[in-house]
Amino acid sequence: MSTEVLERPDLKDADTGPEMFHYVRKEKIAESAVMGTFVIALCGEKFPVTKAPKPGSPVCPACKEIYESMRA
16 A cells, blocks of 8 residues: 555646636537536637636636627
8 A cells, every 4th residue: 555645736727827717609608517518718728617707807818809809
């Protein structure tokens, strides 16, 4: 028997540094939250939806720029 300690890796939703939320297709959010499938954000990040943003939450700058250019 071994008494070696195994470290558990830290898991993040996406590799964006501090917690940021991304723009994804609306119809994919519920499916991802329930089934655990991955969504693709406008910026190209792939991740499962695990949290809902609250008002004032930080948004991925790349997603925001792409979204705003689509609205113009």
